Amino acid sequence: MIHVNDLHFAYGSNAHDTLKGLNFNIDPGEIFGFLGPSGAGKSTTQKILIGVLKSYRGSVKVNGLDLKQLNSEFYESIGVAFETPNLYSKFSALENLEFFAQFYGGKTRNPLELLAAVGLDDAAKTRVSDFSKGMKVRLNFCRSLLNNPQLLFLDEPTAGLDPVNLRRMEALILAEKEQGKTICITTHDMHVADTLCDRVAFIVDGEVSLIDSPRDLKLQHGERFVDIEYRDGDSLKTSSIAMDKLGKNDNLQRILAKHYVETMHSREASLEDVFVKTTGRSLQ
Amino acid sequence: MRLLAAIDRDIRFQFRHGFYYAYLVLTVLYIITLRLLPENLVHPALTLILFTDICALGFFFIGAIVLLERGQNLTQSLFVTPLRLHEYLLAKILSFLFLSLLSAFLIMLGGSVGGQDLLWFIFGATMSALIYTLFGLVFAARAQHVNDYFVKALGVGLLISLPIFAYLRLFDTPLFHVFPTRATLILLDVLSTDYTISDKIFSVASLLIWFIVLSRFTYKRFDRYVRHPA
Known part of the structure; x- marks a missing residue:
């Protein structure tokens, strides 16, 4: 699904590369996690994969097509939930989802059903400015699913969630995988990586030091x-x-x-x- | 469909942030002012009201809107949907154009202002509103704070407004013909002053050229600093 070779990236005129030669593949239908501390390069990698950061060096291919050659149609097939919830604060949860749904050419998922799945059906008509951080994270997740994307990018998808909603979110992410979706997660939460990911890449200081399944890693090092x-x-x-x-x-x-x-x-x-x-x- | 959705959302966004209430109050105040003025001052006053405020509101507020959107991390989320950058920018300038023209129409209706050459006047008001908003967008693309935006935008705003001296017959120079605001002032003034057809055509051409140049420049700035920041 995604093939990355020798990926380098530097912000602005910074002489030092933030990403220093990343190599990895993400297979169709798997949940792939980037695990690393803050500032390791996880979110930068994700921003390159979703086409936000363009001035990278190296090769990034999605479904065999070079990312630099993809146009806006690419966004019909991906869903993105950034770490910081990005929502219209003076609009209700339902208004936010209905607005974003209008940008997609294909069939979109029912916003009310998505809100019900994350336990926000009672807050559908509440303004986002009145939401807690956890509620915004859940609404942000709904937004990323609107176009029923085959490729889903989730940046710290469980940040700010209470234990009940954490489990609910994990179940929902696994349900998306069951439907054949490919999911790329960036997290510094070891529990999330362990519970959800088929494979994890350890990333520190812009370098991937290891890629394997959490289970194999725990057995090999135990x-x-x-x-x-x-x-x-x-x-x-x-x-x-x-x-x-x-x-x-x-x-x-x-x-x-x-x-x-x-x-x-x-x-x-x-x-x-x-x-x-x-x-x-x-x-x- | 995407463009209409974006325009609809921008108008609602401006409404919920109080822009329409603010301009309703201003519109009423301007109508009262026009009605109180002697007849010979009504048209010049209308020209100045439109030039300094109603057509320029996009210039003042687009920075605030873009920074509000950035503050809510909305630009990031909009550009990972199929929404194109030109659709995002068109929605911004057309939504402000709608507010400008609505306000201008109500002021003219309430102030009972009209006259011949109305088509030239409408074209001037429309192009002025579009160009002012584009100027604002150019500075909003890189602004980090509202103060940052206003300091830079206000400087350029004052600079491009210099042809107002020619309109007030205080000072004139052929250089003013390069400014888009010279063309704006001529077309906003056609209801009360007889300008030659060449003056009008030159003004239209000037505004069209400024619109094309600023559109391309704005697109490049947003592509570099907002859609693909690095």
């Missing part, structure tokens, strides 16, 4: 042990057992047979651990 907490009389005890030949481990069999097990966890790495280990930087 330790093959199981940590068990169990009760032995009144005391809480812990034991770490190697996962190789786990079924034949006498210690595990003894604990399972004689004690009340409270927790049992495999010791794979967290995505954040892998990020820190690989890049030498934290996600904040």
Whole structure:
């Protein structure tokens, strides 16, 4: 779907490149995440992919076509939700969606159904200026889906959401993937990358240091042990057992047979651990 | 369809930000002023009202509108839809043209002002409103704050308004014929003054040339600094 080769970019007359030779592919139907701290180049990369920043060096192809040769028709097939919600504050949620829907030549999705999907149906006629940040983020997401795009770009799609709406948003993004959409997410939220992305690219200081699936990364960088907490009389005890030949481990069999097990966890790495280990930087 | 939607939204945007209420009040005040003036001063006063305010409102307010849109991150979101840049810009200038002409029409109706050569006059008012808004857009493209916009735009606004001295018969120079405002003042004044046909045709040509040049310049500035900023 998207092929990027040796992508460089510098803002204005800045002598230093913000992006320093990025190479990656995004396959059709996958959720691809850019994971990195603020200022790493995630949003810059996304702005190039959506055609906002033009003066890049290198090659960017979408569906086999060079991005520099694409015209405004390109925007019929993509949806974009920027990190900062971009909405008419003196207009209602419904008015905002109806306005943007008029720009698309093809069939657009029902604004009221989109608002209901993100839990904003009761606020459809409320002015956006009266919305909380989380409500604006959800409305912004609706706006990006209006034209039922095959390619969706979401910049920090869960920023400012409470836990209930965070889960709702994650489910909606996964539902879009189920419909065959290709989704590109930029985030510094390790949980979002871990939960949603088929593959993540670690990006720091304008360079991609690694691309893989979150699951594989966590397994590759974890330790093959199981940590068990169990009760032995009144005391809480812990034991770490190697996962190789786990079924034949006498210690595990003894604990399972004689004690009340409270927790049992495999010791794979967290995505954040892998990020820190690989890049030498934290996600904040 | 996209252009009509954009014009409709710009007019509603201006309405909700109070522009129409402000110009309703001003229109009423101008009508009262015209009705109180002696008959020989009505036409010159109308010319000055249109020249300094009604036709120039796009010049004053387009900076505020563009900066308001930027403040709400709207330009970014508009340019990742199929909306073309020329449609975005046309919507801006046509929506202000609508407000200018509506206000001018009401003032002329309320002030009972009319006369021959009305077509020349309407063309002058229309082109003046378009050109003033384009001048404003040129400066709005790079402005970061409203103050920044007004400092730069006001300087140029005063400069291009210099032909007002010729209109008031205080000072004249052939150089003024290069200014679009010279043409504007001639066409806005045709209701009360007999100008030669060559004066009128020269004014129309001048305004058309300014319109074409400013349109292209505005498009390039917005493409570089607003649609594809880097």
